[in-house]
Amino acid sequence: MSEIWDVYDENGRKTGRTMRRGEPLPGEYMLCVHVYLYTPEKMFLVQKRSSRKESHPGVWDVTVGAVLCGEESLEGARRETLEEVGIDIAANASVSFIGRVKKRKSFADIYFVEKKFDIKDCILQKEEVEAVRFVNEKELLYLQEHDRLRDADYMKVIAGAVGKLERV
Numbered sequence: 001m002s003e004i005w006d007v008y009d010e011n012g013r014k015t016g017r018t019m020r021r022g023e024p025l026p027g028e029y030m031l032c033v034h035v036y037l038y039t040p041e042k043m044f045l046v047q048k049r050s051s052r053k054e055s056h057p058g059v060w061d062v063t064v065g066a067v068l069c070g071e072e073s074l075e076g077a078r079r080e081t082l083e084e085v086g087i088d089i090a091a092n093a094s095v096s097f098i099g100r101v102k103k104r105k106s107f108a109d110i111y112f113v114e115k116k117f118d119i120k121d122c123i124l125q126k127e128e129v130e131a132v133r134f135v136n137e138k139e140l141l142y143l144q145e146h147d148r149l150r151d152a153d154y155m156k157v158i159a160g161a162v163g164k165l166e167r168v
Contacts, residue, residue, distance in 0.1 A: 004069040005030045012100060012107050018069050023105065030106045033077040035063040036098075036140075036158070037087060037113045042165055043134040045122070046143060047085060050130050058130070060143045064108075073097075073109040081113070085132060086123025089113045098161045101154050108154070112161050137162045 003021040006014050008029040015028070024030050038044040044062070051058045065080035067073055074097075078090050089095060093115035101108045122132050135143065144150045144158060 003066060005066055006069050008107060010102075012102070021066070028105075029102075031067040031073060031076070032106050032108045033063075033065060033067060033073055033080055034108050034110045035077050035081050035089070035113055036111065036161070037063065037081060037085075037089065037115060038165075039134070040114060040116055042137060044137070044140045045085065045087075045119075045132055046135050046140065047124075047129045048131040050126070050128055053128070056148065059147055061148050062144075067109075074111070077109070077111050077113075084125045084128045086125075087115065087117055087121060089115060092116070096161075099157050101157055103151075103154075110157060110161075112165070137166060 004018050005021065007017040007019050007024065008031055009015050010027065010029065019028070019030070036044060046060045046062060049056055049059050049061055063081045063084050065076065065084070067076035071079070074095070081087055081089050093113050096112045098110040098112055101110065119132060119134060124132065141159060141162060145155050150158070
């Protein structure tokens with residue numbers, strides 16, 4: 001069954017229309033979530049995207065996914081994290097909404113989630129994820145900029161959030 005997404009306008013508001021998984025029409029946007037899951041020791045979970053993925057195959061990234069029709073952003077973040085890596089961020093986690101970044105055809109709602117867990121707790125969705133590992137803040141920023149090729153606006157948001165963690 002194909003995923004159904006809500007359509008958003010250029011200001012990030014739901015239009016009341018929906019679309020099937022695919023490319024939004026010009027002037028339409030979809031909503032995605034980006035989940036930066038990390039331990040109390042400030043080690044971030046990154047996942048190697050499946051080499052069979054249509055977009056960014058084999059790239060190290062954080063948990064990302066589309067928000068489904070009728071879902072709120074945080075619900076989508078929780079669902080995607082549980083589906084892709086088997087970690088439930090609804091329980092015993094500190095979730096912070098970092099911000100929304102407008103992209104070419106989508107909006108990305110960015111969450112930083114602190115949770116005590118071990119790499120062996122991860123249950124990978126093989127269609128989406130080939131491997132997981134922990135990285136420190138510096139490696140995370142490097143991977144997002146140089147491997148995942150995030151743009152400058154996005155990197156500014158992420159670097160600001162990581163900088164606040166380092167000061168805590």
